[in-house]
Structure formats: C-alpha cells, structure tokens
Amino acid sequence: MAITRADVEKVARLARLRLSEDELTSLTNELSQIVTYVDQLAEVDTDAVEPMTHAIELHNVFADDVVRPSLPREQALANAPSHNDQAYLVPPVLGD
Amino acid sequence: MSDSYKTIIGLEVHVQLATNSKLFCRCSTQFGAEPNTQTCPVCIGMPGSLPVMNRTAYQLALKTAVAINCEIPAFTKWDRKQYFYPDLPKGYQISQFDLPMSANGYLEISDEKEGRFEPKRIGITRAHLEDDAGKSIHDEVHGKADSQIDLNRTGTPLLEIVSEPDLRSSAEARAYLEELKLLLEYIGVSDCNMQEGSLRCDANVNLHLETENGKVATPIVEIKNMNSFRAVERAIDYEAERQYRVWQETGQRIGEAPKQTRGWDDASGKTLPQRSKEESSDYRYFPDPDLVPVLSTPEQVAEVRAALGELPASCRSRLSADHGLSPYDANVLVNQGRALLDYFFTTAKTCNDFKTTCNWVTQHVLRILKEQETTIEEFAVSALQLAELITATADGQLPKSRSKDAFEMMCAEKIDVATAIDRLGIEQVDESALVALCQELLATNPKIVADVQAGKQQAVGSLIGQAKKKNPNVDPGRFRELCLELVAKM
Numbered sequence: 001m002a003i004t005r006a007d008v009e010k011v012a013r014l015a016r017l018r019l020s021e022d023e024l025t026s027l028t029n030e031l032s033q034i035v036t037y038v039d040q041l042a043e044v045d046t047d048a049v050e051p052m053t054h055a056i057e058l059h060n061v062f063a064d065d066v067v068r069p070s071l072p073r074e075q076a077l078a079n080a081p082s083h084n085d086q087a088y089l090v091p092p093v094l095g096d
Numbered sequence: 097m098s099d100s101y102k103t104i105i106g107l108e109v110h111v112q113l114a115t116n117s118k119l120f121c122r123c124s125t126q127f128g129a130e131p132n133t134q135t136c137p138v139c140i141g142m143p144g145s146l147p148v149m150n151r152t153a154y155q156l157a158l159k160t161a162v163a164i165n166c167e168i169p170a171f172t173k174w175d176r177k178q179y180f181y182p183d184l185p186k187g188y189q190i191s192q193f194d195l196p197m198s199a200n201g202y203l204e205i206s207d208e209k210e211g212r213f214e215p216k217r218i219g220i221t222r223a224h225l226e227d228d229a230g231k232s233i234h235d236e237v238h239g240k241a242d243s244q245i246d247l248n249r250t251g252t253p254l255l256e257i258v259s260e261p262d263l264r265s266s267a268e269a270r271a272y273l274e275e276l277k278l279l280l281e282y283i284g285v286s287d288c289n290m291q292e293g294s295l296r297c298d299a300n301v302n303l304h305l306e307t308e309n310g311k312v313a314t315p316i317v318e319i320k321n322m323n324s325f326r327a328v329e330r331a332i333d334y335e336a337e338r339q340y341r342v343w344q345e346t347g348q349r350i351g352e353a354p355k356q357t358r359g360w361d362d363a364s365g366k367t368l369p370q371r372s373k374e375e376s377s378d379y380r381y382f383p384d385p386d387l388v389p390v391l392s393t394p395e396q397v398a399e400v401r402a403a404l405g406e407l408p409a410s411c412r413s414r415l416s417a418d419h420g421l422s423p424y425d426a427n428v429l430v431n432q433g434r435a436l437l438d439y440f441f442t443t444a445k446t447c448n449d450f451k452t453t454c455n456w457v458t459q460h461v462l463r464i465l466k467e468q469e470t471t472i473e474e475f476a477v478s479a480l481q482l483a484e485l486i487t488a489t490a491d492g493q494l495p496k497s498r499s500k501d502a503f504e505m506m507c508a509e510k511i512d513v514a515t516a517i518d519r520l521g522i523e524q525v526d527e528s529a530l531v532a533l534c535q536e537l538l539a540t541n542p543k544i545v546a547d548v549q550a551g552k553q554q555a556v557g558s559l560i561g562q563a564k565k566k567n568p569n570v571d572p573g574r575f576r577e578l579c580l581e582l583v584a585k586m
Binding site (some may be wrong): 001010014016053055056058059060061062063064065066067068070071073076077082084086087088089090091092 | 117122124131132137140148177378380390
C-alpha cells in the first residue's frame with residue numbers, strides 16, 4: 001500500500017502538525033517505506049489465528065470505587081501555559 | 097405538509113453512572129466542586145499515568161445494558177478515539193469502537209395518556225462505557241476573551257446508549273427518553289439530573305419522502321445542545337420542517353451533503369449550524385494499550401439479570417393484569433418512580449384493596465405532593481396510615497363523606513386516622529338513631545315527601561343537608577336510602 005502526499009497532509013492536519021513542502025515530500029517517502037515494510041506481514045497466512053486485541057494475556061482488572069485525594073489545584077494548573085488560579089485559559093472556543 | 101414525509105429519528109443518550117470516583121482514576125465525581133479540584137495525573141492525561149477501570153462503573157453499565165434488553169458479548173475492550181479539543185486533556189477519549197460491551201437491545205414505548213402513537217418497540221443499537229470530557233466556560237461575548245476550562249468532570253463514567261432510527265415523531269422521542277430515564281432511576285444507576293448534565297441527549301434526524309421517482313432521504317443532521325425533554329421535542333419538530341423546506345429549495349439528498357451538526361437554541365426556538373468539525377469522522381480509533389479487556393460469562397450476566405428487580409414495563413402489566421387497574425392508572429403510578437410505587441404497594445397490600453388505594457394515591461396523594469412541592473419520602477401520611485384510613489372507611493368506622501376531611505387533617509397535622517376521627521368528632525350513628533332522624537325530618541317536610549312521591553327523588557337532597565346540620569356524622573348515602581325507603585312505605 002502506497003502512501004500519497006494527500007494522505008500525509010490529512011494525517012498531519014488531524015495531528016495539528018504544520019509541515020513544510022520539503023517535509024511533506026520526505027515524510028511521504030518515509031511513511032511509504034514503513035508501510036511497505038509492514039505490508040510484508042500480510043504475506044503470512046493467518047487464517048487459523050484468532051485476532052488479538054491486546055499484547056498481554058490479562059483481563060478484568062478493576063479498582064474499587066473509593067475516592068482518593070486529587071491533586072491540589074495549583075499543582076494541576078502548574079504546567080498550563082495560561083490559567084487564572086481556578087481554570088485553564090485557552091483561546092476563545094467558538095460555538096460548541 | 098406533514099403527510100408528505102416521514103421523520104426518521106435516532107437518539108444518542110449519555111448517562112453519567114452513579115459512582116463515587118471516576119472511570120479510570122479515583123478522583124471524586126461529586127458535582128459542583130470548585131473548578132479543577134477533582135483531577136489527577138490520570139484524568140488530566142499526564143505522561144506515564146495509567147488508567148484502571150472502576151469496578152462499580154462497569155457493573156452499573158452492565159446492569160443498564162441488561163435492563164435495556166441488550167446482548168452482552170463474552171469479550172469487550174476499550175479504544176482510543178482521538179480528537180483535539182480544549183476540554184479533552186488526553187487528546188483522546190477512552191471509548192469503545194468495534195467490540196462494545198452490549199448491543200441489540202430495545203425499549204418499549206407507548207402513549208397511554210394521549211394515544212398519539214401505537215405502542216412500539218425501539219431498537220437499541222448498542223450501549224458502551226466511556227469517559228466524559230471536561231467543561232468549557234465561554235465568555236459572555238463569544239470570541240472576546242479566553243475560554244475557561246474546568247476538568248473536574250473529565251473521566252466521569254458515561255454510558256452512551258444509541259437507539260436505532262426507529263422513532264418517527266417528537267412525541268415518540270420524548271416517550272423514549274422518559275421511559276429510559278424512568279428505567280435508569282428504577283435500577284438506580286444514575287440520578288438522571290438533566291440540569292447537572294447526568295443525562296444528555298443528541299438526536300439524528302432526517303426525512304424520508306415519497307416522490308414521483310421513488311423514495312428519497314434527506315441528509316442526516318445531528319442536533320446537540322438540548323437541555324430538556326421539551327427542548328428535544330421542539331428541536332425535532334423544528335428540524336423536520338426546516339429539512340422539508342431545504343429539500344423543496346435544493347432537492348439535496350443523503351450522500352450529496354456531509355452530515356451536519358446543528359445546535360438547538362432554546363431562546364430563538366431554532367437549530368443553528370455549528371462549525372463543522374473538519375474530518376470529524378476520522379477519529380483513528382485503536383485499542384487502548386493501557387486497558388485490558390473484560391470477559392463475562394452467561395452465568396454472570398444471568399446473575400445481573402436476576403438481581404435487577406422489577407422493571408417499569410412489567411410493573412405496569414402486573415398492576416393491570418393481577419390487580420385490575422386500568423392501563424392508564426398503572427401507567428400513572430409506575431411513571432411516578434420507584435418510591436411512590438413502593439408506597440402504593442405497601443398501602444394496597446395492607447388494606448388489600450388495590451383499586452381504592454389507586455384512587456387515593458392518584459387523586460389525593462399526588463395532588464398534595466404537588467401542592468406541597470414535596471416527595472413521597474417526606475409525605476406526612478405513611479403508607480400504613482393511608483391503609484388504615486382506607487380500612488376505616490371500608491369498615492364504616494369513617495363515613496365515606498368524611499374520609500377526605502380525615503385525610504386532609506392527617507396530611508396537615510401528621511396524625512393517624514384514629515386521632516383524626518377523634519378530633520373531627522366523628523362517631524358512627526347507629527341505624528335506629530338514623531331512622532328516628534329520618535322520620536322526624538320527613539314529618540316536618542311534607543312538601544318534600546310529596547315531591548319524592550311524585551318521582552322527584554332529588555328532593556331528598558335538602559333533607560340530607562338538614563340531617564347533616566343536626567348531626568355531622570350522618571352518612572349521607574345511607575340517610576338518602578332510608579328516606580327513600582320510608583317514603584315508599586308511606
């Protein structure tokens with residue numbers, strides 16, 4: 001499966017990455033190589049293999065519903081580029 | 097105009113499950129705390145933090161899924177749904193994509209009150225467990241100042257219940273929501289408080305039209321921002337008419353325009369286009385590597401089903417089939433919620449008269465609850481006291497004509513029926529005294545006797561008034577019978 005320039009543009013937009021023309025070109029190349037490499041796996045016959053959804057054989061791991069202390073607010077907000085001591089501040093969100 | 101198209105509606109309901117702590121961390125879910133005081137590295141998406149699923153949240157989700165008749169697969173897993181939004185600190189929501197915890201359920205709806213639609217079964221596509229986002233607090237003037245983000249709600253357990261597009265009118269949509277809310281409250285999985293956002297609803301709406309060239313469907317619109325059941329009804333009605341207008345103008349069909357999201361504006365009574373999320377359908381789901389799958393056996397599901405208790409639908413049919421109540425009355429009682437129904441059953445079983453209890457509860461108890469703006473839990477007359485009142489009336493200890501007075505006094509003064517009878521000075525008037533009073537009044541009112549003899553039975557009414565003046569304890573019904581009997585013998 002070949003990766004097109006349009007694919008890279010789309011994925012970049014979804015990840016909010018701004019790429020230059022040169023970067024688009026080189027990434028299209030690199031991603032294509034990676035995908036082609038992974039495509040080799042498709043050659044393995046997996047008809048008799050159950051699809052796996054998880055790398056480890058664990059299931060039903062639960063915690064009890066007991067409240068524990070949360071972070072102090074000043075710590076929670078400490079890394080925010082902008083806050084007003086109560087809430088994170090972000091550029092105006094229009095509409096919904 | 098309405099007969100030229102069919103409105104096709106599917107609802108997505110988000111229910112906050114009643115846990116103490118969040119879905120994947122142990123921060124409190126308490127509503128109304130100071131902003132950003134209920135967060136931790138897990139729910140605000142700090143690198144290296146690991147989510148662990150809340151057992152109670154999963155159990156409540158499973159209980160709900162079973163109650164809405166869903167199939168529970170043996171294997172379920174959680175996935176990351178990626179999108180960027182300021183109230184989503186992880187950059188993804190933990191949700192369920194291809195292997196949800198439940199699917200293929202249904203809910204039955206009817207309109208006993210107004211009969212606007214026939215009883216019908218609404219399919220439920222799936223119900224899956226996911227975490228909630230935070231809240232954005234926008235400036236009064238849009239776009240003028242920064243938005244504030246409160247992440248207290250981030251990570252609260254939500255069950256998303258997706259219906260099939262089986263609903264055909266706003267009345268059906270409302271009935272579905274009311275029945276779902278009632279059910280959720282019966283099984284105690286959520287407080288369903290719409291003001292606090294514990295129950296949220298989005299609607300997918302489009303039209304099916306019959307044209308000369310066959311059936312045509314209009315593009316699907318998702319409506320958001322509906323904060324009450326009334327808003328859902330109004331938004332659907334508005335949207336159906338709007339889509340019909342747009343169809344007449346543009347002839348645009350499903351597939352010819354992208355799915356649109358519109359927000360309901362309650363003040364103007366309109367749906368308004370929302371900024372379409374670019375490539376919004378491209379969430380790039382993949383299995384969350386931090387969470388392990390959940391397996392359940394048919395035995396475990398059967399246990400959950402057995403522990404559900406009686407659900408509203410079967411309560412209604414039991415009340416009419418086993419206890420002779422009309423479907424209408426059964427509906428009124430059941431729709432008041434579990435607490436009122438428990439009250440009703442306690443009274444009815446104690447006095448062993450379901451119909452009379454139903455009359456008292458639906459006519460008097462509900463009226464007083466409404467007048468006093470109170471709940472059945474705080475109601476002055478207990479279920480057993482109401483049963484005593486009904487029994488006392490049946491025994492003749494309390495004349496029917498005075499039972500409402502006694503009830504009002506019991507409500508006002510929080511006393512039992514014996515005390516009320518005592519305070520009202522009610523004594524049973526024995527038959528011989530009643531006969532004597534009757535004879536006395538007939539003797540002093542020859543004109544009335546003549547009227548009755550001439551066939552005007554209602555003339556006795558004025559004698560009843562006189563009798564009650566002489567003795568307020570006179571049972572008017574029995575007195576009337578006696579008068580007529582005595583006149584007939586004259």
